[in-house]
Amino acid sequence: SQQGEEDPQALSIQEGENATMNCSYKTSINNLQWYRQNSGRGLVHLILIRSNEREKHSGRLRVTLDTSKKSSSLLITASRAADTASYFCATDLANAGGTSYGKLTFGQGTILTVHP
Amino acid sequence: GAVVSQHPSWVICKSGTSVKIECRSLDFQATTMFWYRQFPKQSLMLMATSNEGSKATYEQGVEKDKFLINHASLTLSTLTVTSAHPEDSSFYICSARIAGRRYEQYFGPGTRLTVT
Numbered sequence A: 001s002q003q004g005e006e007d008p009q010a011l012s013i014q015e016g017e018n019a020t021m022n023c024s025y026k027t028s029i030n031n032l033q034w035y036r037q038n039s040g041r042g043l044v045h046l047i048l049i050r051s052n053e054r055e056k057h058s059g060r061l062r063v064t065l066d067t068s069k070k071s072s073s074l075l076i077t078a079s080r081a082a083d084t085a086s087y088f089c090a091t092d093l094a095n096a097g098g099t100s101y102g103k104l105t106f107g108q109g110t111i112l113t114v115h116p
Numbered sequence B: 001g002a003v004v005s006q007h008p009s010w011v012i013c014k015s016g017t018s019v020k021i022e023c024r025s026l027d028f029q030a031t032t033m034f035w036y037r038q039f040p041k042q043s044l045m046l047m048a049t050s051n052e053g054s055k056a057t058y059e060q061g062v063e064k065d066k067f068l069i070n071h072a073s074l075t076l077s078t079l080t081v082t083s084a085h086p087e088d089s090s091f092y093i094c095s096a097r098i099a100g101r102r103y104e105q106y107f108g109p110g111t112r113l114t115v116t
Helices: none
Strands: A005-007 A010-014 A019-024 A029-037 A043-050 A055-058 A061-066 A071-076 A085-094 A100-106 A110-115 B004-007 B010-013 B019-025 B030-038 B044-051 B067-073 B076-081 B090-098 B111-115
Touching: A005 A085, A010 A019, A019 A085, A019 A110, A029 A061, A029 A071, A029 A100, A043 A055, A043 A061, A043 A071, A071 A085, A100 B030, A100 B044, B004 B090, B010 B019, B019 B030, B019 B090, B019 B111, B030 B067, B030 B076, B044 B067, B076 B090
Parallel strands: A010 A110, B010 B111
Antiparallel strands: A005 A019, A019 A071, A029 A043, A029 A085, A055 A061, A061 A071, A085 A100, A085 A110, B004 B019, B019 B076, B030 B044, B030 B090, B067 B076, B090 B111
16 A cells, blocks of 8 residues: 655745645655655755654755654645646655665655745 | 766656656665655655665555666666556656665655656
8 A cells, every 4th residue: 555645745935835745655764755856857865864863954944744644744835836747755665663664655745836 | 975866867658658756875885765756736655665685565555667777886777667557657756865874865856757
């Protein structure tokens, strides 16, 4: 079954507005990562949050992680037209000891469109 | 730093032929590389994990005799799609992990395969 489920599937906003994307997962994780993909291109790593962290910031990005609810959110503040892309969460699963398996399982992604 | 390239960026081939896709880490050594496929407007699905000098580990449902993976050096992994069929048409993306850094993956730009 799909480990990462994201919502919304698509999000359309105006430049300057904030964009929030959510990701839910089913099993224990070592860490959760967010990636961005421009149409037809490879993935760019945005941010990694470990299972013992609750919030992380990077520039205009803010990621939260709630392991009790098995969910994460990505907030992009003051969005720009250049932020238009697909955003994926990816979970790095943990074994019984909490150690990472070292491979990622991707969610379905959110297509973000920022209108100038 | 941490640049991953793929070659070719796109390829069209006829049914029944084989196609080789290269994944190179340009400025670092990658003990582990991953191969994903992505259908239009869908997420990335991990196909296999490739470790330098050993056999690849394939995910459930991926035919190892059809998708041959070779990781002959610390900077190169290849994926060969053998006896390609139209249903193999997809976007193939590789990623590489720097030796000693378990969590970070760096993605190539992808290869668009079209089988006619």
